[in-house]
Amino acid sequence: MADTNGVNRRSLPELLKGLQCPRCGRVDTYEVREIDFTERVAGDTVTVRVLAGVCTNCGEELLDDAATEAITAAVNRLKAGDVASLARTGSAYRFP
Ligand SMILES: [Zn+2]
Numbered sequence: 277m278a279d280t281n282g283v284n285r286r287s288l289p290e291l292l293k294g295l296q297c298p299r300c301g302r303v304d305t306y307e308v309r310e311i312d313f314t315e316r317v318a319g320d321t322v323t324v325r326v327l328a329g330v331c332t333n334c335g336e337e338l339l340d341d342a343a344t345e346a347i348t349a350a351v352n353r354l355k356a357g358d359v360a361s362l363a364r365t366g367s368a369y370r371f372p
Contacts, residue, residue: 288340292329300334307332313343315351322350322362 292306306329314323326343330336339347353361 285341288327288329291340292338295329295338297331297334297336299336300331302331302333305331305333306338311337313337313339313347315347317351317354319368320354321368322354323365324350 288308292308294304295306296303297305308327309330310325311328311330312323312325313328314321324343324347326339326346328343329338329340331338350362353359
């Protein structure tokens with residue numbers, strides 16, 4: 277089960293406050309956004325909607341523990357072949 281309540285953890289806005297972006301070097305540019313994070317597993321991909329910090333200047337994404345755990349859980353299910361618990365969103369093709 278994906279646990280999305282971070283009761284004993286610092287909230288995402290707290291983590292992002294005054295943060296210096298590792299990519300563009302600006303300070304305090306992050307805001308909380310809902311993003312679709314896609315992870316590749318062998319030839320497949322799994323997409324998880326998570327709350328993440330996004331730099332409003334350069335678009336760098338920062339995942340907190342809850343988001344990382346949700347993505348890890350989804351990846352583990354895909355690796356285990358437990359696709360019944362995942363929603364199919366389409367097929368991937370390569371040409372040629
Ligand atoms: Zn940035």
